[in-house]
Amino acid sequence: MSLLPTRRDWTLAGRDLTRGFAAWNIWFLLGVSDIRQRYKRSRFGQFWITLSMGIFIGGIGVVYSALFNQPVAQYIPHVAVNMTVWTLISGVVGDAANVFTQSAMYMRQDALPKTIFIMRLIIRNIVVFAHNVVIVPLAFIIFGIIPTPLVFAAIPGLIIVILALFLITLILGVLSTRFRDLAQITQNALQLLFFITPIMWRSDQLSAGRQIIVVLNPFASLLQLVADPLLGIEPQPHTYIASFTFIAFLLVLALPLFARFRARLVYWL
Template identity: 60%
Template sequence: MSLSPTRRDWRLMLNDVVHGITAWHVWVLLGFSDIRQRYKRSKFGQFWITLSMGIFVAGIGIVYAFLFNQPIREYLPFLAVNMVVWTLIAGIVNDATLTFVQASVYLRQEAMPKTVFVFRLLVRNLIAFAHNLIIIPIVWICFLVVPSPAMLLAIPGLALMMVAAFLSAMIIGILSTRFRDLPQIIQNLLQIAFFMTPVMWRVDQMGAAAWYIVGFNPFAVFLRIVAEPLHGRIPGVATYASALVVIAVLTLIAAPLFARFRARIVYWL
């Protein structure tokens, strides 16, 4: 049996993507419903997301400011921005392993576009990101940080991240549905990626070695195109170019993979 997608496979894949996009009201509703269900019967409700992130940033920020010998008034705003962005990245990667498994109730009953559930995942994590985003201006006010006009560049950076997230979630979702040991492997790799990505440390602290650690790290690329504008810095052209290269590679993997195995997902559930 050939592993290459047929012309019919490509046509069905494109139909799935188009119908998935036009069914935006479905995946938006599902995304909001996921967040409401997660914090159902809770006093603070969805703001537990913000509260837990705020406590983490405050506690870890004070400790690591002393460990790295950094002024707290500089390190805490740096950490708050980076952790909020990293939590979005990590949340998408973790949730991607269950993209189609969690949708089994729907997929077994109705022929819905598979991309609806990838968009659902993105909506769910963007809602959590919006809750965490509240922490950043609070920290800025506490430490008298003046926002820079460069922060507007975080918007196109976030858009590029969502394109890469959509493609990554599609790849991880398909492979994790087929190989059920993969989610544990991805979680372990994500923990390693956290320490190899400049979330809690600055790139200039690593010296010459930083280029190898950050330059070949796709997590670092997408962290920087969103976080650096919020730090008041304009990401370099090389950073945007790296993001586009990563997106191109992901497209070359995700498109044929989804075209070839889209119909098999239901049978693997």
């Protein structure tokens, strides 16, 4: 049996993507409903997202600024921006392995486009991101930081990040539905990525010989596309090059994989 997708596989996969994106009302409502269900009957409701992140950033910012000997007024805004962006990235990647298994009830009942469930996951995490991003201007106001016009460069950076996350979810969703251990592997990999990605530390703190840690980490490039403009730093050309190279790699892997095994997903649930 060939592992390469046939012409029919490509046609059905393309139709799935087209119909899935067009059904924005379904995946938007599903994503928002997930957040509402998570905080159902809670007194503060969805504001717990912002409150929890604010407490985390405040606590970690004070402790780590002392450990790294960094001024609190500079370090906490740095952590606020990077943690907000990283939470979006890690939230999508961490849930990507279960994107189809969590939607098994819908997939078994109706032949809905599989793309709907990927977008449901992304929308759910974008809603969380929207709650968390409120902390960034609050941190700027508290510590007297004036944003620069570079903040608008974070918008195309965010679009690039979402595209990469969509492809990552496509890959992990298909593979993890077949190989369930991949979900645990992904969680462990995210823990490692957290420490080797410039979230709690700045890349310029590394010596020249250790910059390779950031250069070879595609998630560092994705993080910097959004975080750097918010901090008034212009993303370097190599950051865009690394991000687009990573997306090209994901495209080459994700599209044939989805086309070939899309129809088998419901049997693997």
